[in-house]
Amino acid sequence: MFNPSRQDARQFYFETWRKHQEKLPLVGAELIAIDIMLSHPEYHAIFNQPERFESQEYPPELGETNPFLHLSMHLAIQEQLSIDQPAGIRKHYQALLVKHQDAMIAQHEVMDCLAEMIWQAQRQQTAFDPVIYFSCLERKLL
Structure with missing residues (x-):
């Protein structure tokens, strides 16, 4: 079973966004992720600044949505639906x-x-x- 670290998961989104911006080919889960990412324009600025957001904390008590968790939940739901x-x-x-x-x-x-x-x-x-x-x-x- 694949069990990425928080850093791995975030790097996946940053790299997918970078490849999309540079019009490079996307593969596998990147194809699903980019559709989800594009449907959440409120997060685009985050993807453009990996050095700023790669370690950003999103404590629930501050009421701010963790964009990486949110996108990962979308990916999990897409997987559930596919099978x-x-x-x-x-x-x-x-x-x-x-x-x-x-x-x-x-x-x-x-x-x-x-x-x-x-x-x-x-x-x-x-x-x-x-x-x-x-x-x-x-x-x-x-």
């Missing part, structure tokens, strides 16, 4: 897509639920629980 794991995630996403008629809004709804499920698992020291994940997604559909 429909946990089984049924694709169906829930499609329902959110129909409801909102906007892929980014639908993904952000899924992200809220993924974050909630991760928080619950950490708090209770349990494994990933698709029941928690899907019950959150079902609430989003109401």
Whole structure:
């Protein structure tokens, strides 16, 4: 299993952005990442300044979104959707897509639920629980 460090993950985004800006070919996860990055223009200035942001802290108590975590959550959701794991995630996403008629809004709804499920698992020291994940997604559909 691939387990990048925080530095590795950030370098991946900086390098993907650099390659995109220089019109160099992108491969593998870079192709998915650049689409996500382009759909978040609020982060573009960060990608243009790796030396400034490679070690930037984003403590939750300051209420600032960690752009690298946010993008990584998008990548995780894209992977889940591509293989429909946990089984049924694709169906829930499609329902959110129909409801909102906007892929980014639908993904952000899924992200809220993924974050909630991760928080619950950490708090209770349990494994990933698709029941928690899907019950959150079902609430989003109401």
